[in-house]
Amino acid sequence: MSTxxxxxxxxxxxxxxxxxxVRRLGSGLAVLWAAAxxxxxxxxxxxxxxxxxxxxxxxxxxxxRAQIIAxxxxxxxxxxxxxxxxxxxxxxxxxxxxxxxxGVGDVLSSQIWPTVSLALTAAVFGVVLALVxxxxxxxxxxxxxxxxxxxxLVVVSVPPFxxxxxxxxxxxxxxxxxxxxxxxxxxxxxLPAVALGLQISGVLGQVLREGLERALEEPFxxxxxxxxxxxxxxxxxxxxxxxxxxxxxxxxxxxxVLLGGAxxxxxxxxxxxxxxxxxxxxxxxxxxxxxxxxxxxxxxxVTVSTIVDLAYLAIDPRLRRSR
Amino acid sequence: MKSQWGALALAGVLTLAACGSEAPTATxxxxxxGSLVWAVETQPITFNPHQWGQNKAxxxxxxxxxxxxxxxxxGEFLSWLAKAWEVSKDGLTYTFQxxxxxxxxxxxxxxxxxxxxxxxxxVSEGYNPAVKAIQLRNFGSAEVxxxxxxKVTLKAPDGIFLDFLASPLAGQxxxxxxxxxxxxxxxxxxxxxxxxxILDRFTPGQEVHYKRNPAYxxxxxxxxxxGPAHLSEVTYRFLPEAxxxxxxxxxxxxQVIEGVPATEVGLIKSDPALKLETSLNSGSAFSYYFNLSHxxxxxxxxxxxxxxxxxxxxxxxxxxxxxAKRAWSIIGQGSPAFYDASLENTFGNNPxxxxxxxxxxxxxxxxxxxxxxxxxxxLSVRSVSSAPYVRDRRDVLAQAIQASVKQSAGxxxxxxxxxxxxxxxxxxxxxxxxxxxxxxxxxxGAALNLILPKGAAINRTHVENAELDKLLxxxxxxSDPAERKELYAKVQKIVVTDxxxxxxxxxxxDQIAHGAGVTGVTFEPVSGTPNSAYDVRIGT
Numbered sequence: 001m002s003t004x005x006x007x008x009x010x011x012x013x014x015x016x017x018x019x020x021x022v023r024r025l026g027s028g029l030a031v032l033w034a035a036a037x038x039x040x041x042x043x044x045x046x047x048x049x050x051x052x053x054x055x056x057x058x059x060x061x062x063x064x065r066a067q068i069i070a071x072x073x074x075x076x077x078x079x080x081x082x083x084x085x086x087x088x089x090x091x092x093x094x095x096x097x098x099x100x101x102x103g104v105g106d107v108l109s110s111q112i113w114p115t116v117s118l119a120l121t122a123a124v125f126g127v128v129l130a131l132v133x134x135x136x137x138x139x140x141x142x143x144x145x146x147x148x149x150x151x152x153l154v155v156v157s158v159p160p161f162x163x164x165x166x167x168x169x170x171x172x173x174x175x176x177x178x179x180x181x182x183x184x185x186x187x188x189x190x191l192p193a194v195a196l197g198l199q200i201s202g203v204l205g206q207v208l209r210e211g212l213e214r215a216l217e218e219p220f221x222x223x224x225x226x227x228x229x230x231x232x233x234x235x236x237x238x239x240x241x242x243x244x245x246x247x248x249x250x251x252x253x254x255x256x257v258l259l260g261g262a263x264x265x266x267x268x269x270x271x272x273x274x275x276x277x278x279x280x281x282x283x284x285x286x287x288x289x290x291x292x293x294x295x296x297x298x299x300x301x302v303t304v305s306t307i308v309d310l311a312y313l314a315i316d317p318r319l320r321r322s323r
Numbered sequence: 324m325k326s327q328w329g330a331l332a333l334a335g336v337l338t339l340a341a342c343g344s345e346a347p348t349a350t351x352x353x354x355x356x357g358s359l360v361w362a363v364e365t366q367p368i369t370f371n372p373h374q375w376g377q378n379k380a381x382x383x384x385x386x387x388x389x390x391x392x393x394x395x396x397x398g399e400f401l402s403w404l405a406k407a408w409e410v411s412k413d414g415l416t417y418t419f420q421x422x423x424x425x426x427x428x429x430x431x432x433x434x435x436x437x438x439x440x441x442x443x444x445x446v447s448e449g450y451n452p453a454v455k456a457i458q459l460r461n462f463g464s465a466e467v468x469x470x471x472x473x474k475v476t477l478k479a480p481d482g483i484f485l486d487f488l489a490s491p492l493a494g495q496x497x498x499x500x501x502x503x504x505x506x507x508x509x510x511x512x513x514x515x516x517x518x519x520x521i522l523d524r525f526t527p528g529q530e531v532h533y534k535r536n537p538a539y540x541x542x543x544x545x546x547x548x549x550g551p552a553h554l555s556e557v558t559y560r561f562l563p564e565a566x567x568x569x570x571x572x573x574x575x576x577x578q579v580i581e582g583v584p585a586t587e588v589g590l591i592k593s594d595p596a597l598k599l600e601t602s603l604n605s606g607s608a609f610s611y612y613f614n615l616s617h618x619x620x621x622x623x624x625x626x627x628x629x630x631x632x633x634x635x636x637x638x639x640x641x642x643x644x645x646x647a648k649r650a651w652s653i654i655g656q657g658s659p660a661f662y663d664a665s666l667e668n669t670f671g672n673n674p675x676x677x678x679x680x681x682x683x684x685x686x687x688x689x690x691x692x693x694x695x696x697x698x699x700x701x702l703s704v705r706s707v708s709s710a711p712y713v714r715d716r717r718d719v720l721a722q723a724i725q726a727s728v729k730q731s732a733g734x735x736x737x738x739x740x741x742x743x744x745x746x747x748x749x750x751x752x753x754x755x756x757x758x759x760x761x762x763x764x765x766x767x768g769a770a771l772n773l774i775l776p777k778g779a780a781i782n783r784t785h786v787e788n789a790e791l792d793k794l795l796x797x798x799x800x801x802s803d804p805a806e807r808k809e810l811y812a813k814v815q816k817i818v819v820t821d822x823x824x825x826x827x828x829x830x831x832x833d834q835i836a837h838g839a840g841v842t843g844v845t846f847e848p849v850s851g852t853p854n855s856a857y858d859v860r861i862g863t
Contacts, residue, residue, distance in 0.1 A: 049747070102506050111527060165566060173570035180571040181362075181529065181560055270562040272528030276366075 035298035095288035115273035119258040121193035126200030138212035156202035164268040181270030211243025364582035370510030372494030378763035385855040388494030388516030393543030414480030427497035428515035440498040553860035583834035585643040602846035603657030608650030609761035616785040631677035632732035650827035658767040674731035704756035709746035
């Protein structure tokens with residue numbers, strides 16, 4: 001192969017990358033804009049008037065209403081407020097919270113790290129547990145395998161709230177191994193992460209096992225066996241690769257489970273994080289905070305799914321060429 | 324594999340032991356010491372006392388802030404940061420003599436100029452419109468007449484001005500904070516007061532931490548001791564789940580919890596290592612108010628019938644296992660200064676009378692499901708509640724009442740738990756027949772002023788009664804306790820007996836549970852809410 005040929009190949013490879021990457025990033029931005037707009041429209045048509053919610057049980061006089069309307073710019077048309085909102089977003093200004101009397105960026109930035117660390121720990125725990133159990137039980141009909149399958153079903157069906165309380169009752173209240181609350185280092189992260197991660201391991205474990213079992217029945221498995229490969233090596237080297245593909249697709253779904261679950265888990269364990277901010281913002285109709293959380297969730301989704309898509313491209317060159 | 328797990332568990336235990344500083348450790352020294360962890364249900368929206376509005380967050384305010392005036396056991400006003408005060412004969416001029424030895428946490432001197440800065444801030448535009456319009460509606464001006472002398476002039480006599488000065492809303496904030504704080508309305512480490520503790524760390528969603536103010540020497544005479552607080556530090560941890568709070572207490576991870584659900588009371592009482600304290604809240608009782616603006620509650624007979632159809636004692640027993648105090652009037656027993664005890668046992672639990680009244684009112688037929696019908700319309704009444712504000716298992720209580728009125732009188736009581744926007748919309752469009760409410764104001768009169776007068780902020784019964792409005796106005800204008808009691812007795816008679824405007828259900832209460840080694844956990848005398856941590860100590 002001459003140098004010229006190599007260079008051309010590299011150029012081709014880069015060109016093959018460029019299109020899909022730009023497309024993914026563009027669609028990611030479009031999704032973000034759609035999420036911001038959808039959130040805005042939904043809140044606009046939600047029952048109840050923002051001024052009413054701001055007043056609550058307090059004094060309701062025309063003067064006070066006028067003051068609140070002026071203070072929050074609620075007298076302008078919805079379209080103007082929307083345009084304003086998008087313009088501010090582009091500048092990176094998330095607005096000011098009606099209820100908390102603080103900048104939304106401030107509120108979220110102080111709460112984002114606890115949630116991220118909880119979600120990541122939970123994800124790692126869930127994935128590792130699912131891998132270990134799937135590898136240990138795939139292709140072998142045994143009591144243990146049945147038990148694991150059943151536990152996975154139970155874990156998926158039981159709400160994380162209950163799992164959290166049960167874990168607390170056993171490992172914190174009775175055994176005293178872990179503290180009940182707070183964000184004090186790794187020890188306090190264990191129970192919440194387990195409660196959140198179990199659900200992931202339940203679903204992922206089943207998908208992995210099914211993929212493994214299907215792969216082990218494929219002709220290539222027979223071929224490999226006929227060459228005298230050990231069963232363990234066959235699972236690790238060959239079957240797992242095939243089983244991982246559908247599992248990787250689940251990553252986007254993980255994001256949803258982790259974000260939604262974090263809301264409940266943070267309340268149960270008295271942990272700081274985005275979950276509590278979200279709940280109080282939604283119930284109090286704290287519009288700027290709600291919108292920011294929606295955008296943040298959309299951003300998380302878009303980032304994860306873009307990475308997954310690009311990972312596919314990296315794994316499977318056929319996908320690059322076919323588009 | 325096994326030994327590795329064992330090692331991991333051991334590592335966990337060791338780490339925990341290393342973090343063991345959280346356990347109660349009473350250290351010797353002047354005024355004791357030690358640190359305490361207190362689990363509370365609610366994270367405050369704000370730490371600025373001027374913006375305070377949550378009764379569940381009241382216990383935090385007086386750690387950090389002091390008032391000019393305190394309340395005594397029987398509701399009397401006591402000196403605090405104000406050594407003495409005088410009210411002119413016409414009730415328009417208040418002169419205050421302030422303590423001269425008080426400093427704010429930021430080193431600023433507490434003086435008459437500081438008090439004036441606080442009052443002026445409270446009535447400044449857009450700062451706290453509710454206070455400006457209600458508690459300080461009669462405020463005229465504050466004038467510094469000496470370094471430690473202040474004169475306040477009112478536009479009209481006001482019976483609740485002193486109560487306001489003793490309330491969390493009038494906590495004294497350093498003028499420097501008022502000027503420089505980054506987020507004044509939200510409060511926090513940079514909005515400081517003169518109180519026995521200094522807020523030094525707030526982790527939203529998790530906890531707030533206070534350390535002792537060693538210079539503190541100006542506790543009110545009603546406090547259990549003088550000088551600095553006993554505890555060297557106190558942490559309030561936010562645990563919204565009741566079961567988790569109780570578990571944290573029984574496993575000694577926290578030493579005090581606030582908000583003990585009725586279902587857990589038995590467990591705590593049966594544990595010799597734990598103590599439970601209960602206190603009735605001041606203000607209005609938790610009641611079902613009837614909407615008079617349209618059928619069927621525009622008919623007094625139907626209102627009385629609804630009341631008589633419910634066996635409140637039985638309902639409370641089944642829902643709260645005998646831990647709830649039955650209410651008999653719009654004012655709860657937690658406000659003994661105004662409560663009219665003669666209303667007790669004058670109504671309720673009389674299904675025969677309820678059925679007779681409904682027959683007379685024309686609801687004399689029944690449909691297939693056993694509900695009463697008139698002109699082809701079912702006797703349906705709706706209660707719409709905003710879910711975020713439902714506490715104390717009031718949803719379960721509503722279901723019990725629903726079953727009770729259906730069974731004994733054929734009334735279709737519909738309970739709707741909705742989001743706040745939907746609830747506000749229902750109130751605005753008059754799409755409800757029952758309105759559930761209790762208010763925790765220290766002065767029960769303040770609650771009545773919001774609920775009863777024509778056009779009042781939460782007059783959701785739409786009651787219009789000129790005599791009632793006149794009595795309420797008179798009671799607000801005078802500061803003579805005996806006269807106010809008499810006026811409010813008349814108000815209660817009109818509302819409870821003559822108009823049958825409401826079904827009083829129970830008196831809201833606060834519960835605190837704590838380990839046996841903790842002493843000095845008390846309640847505020849008038850509001851009935853938990854006190855600050857000032858008098859609390861660990862060990863003997």
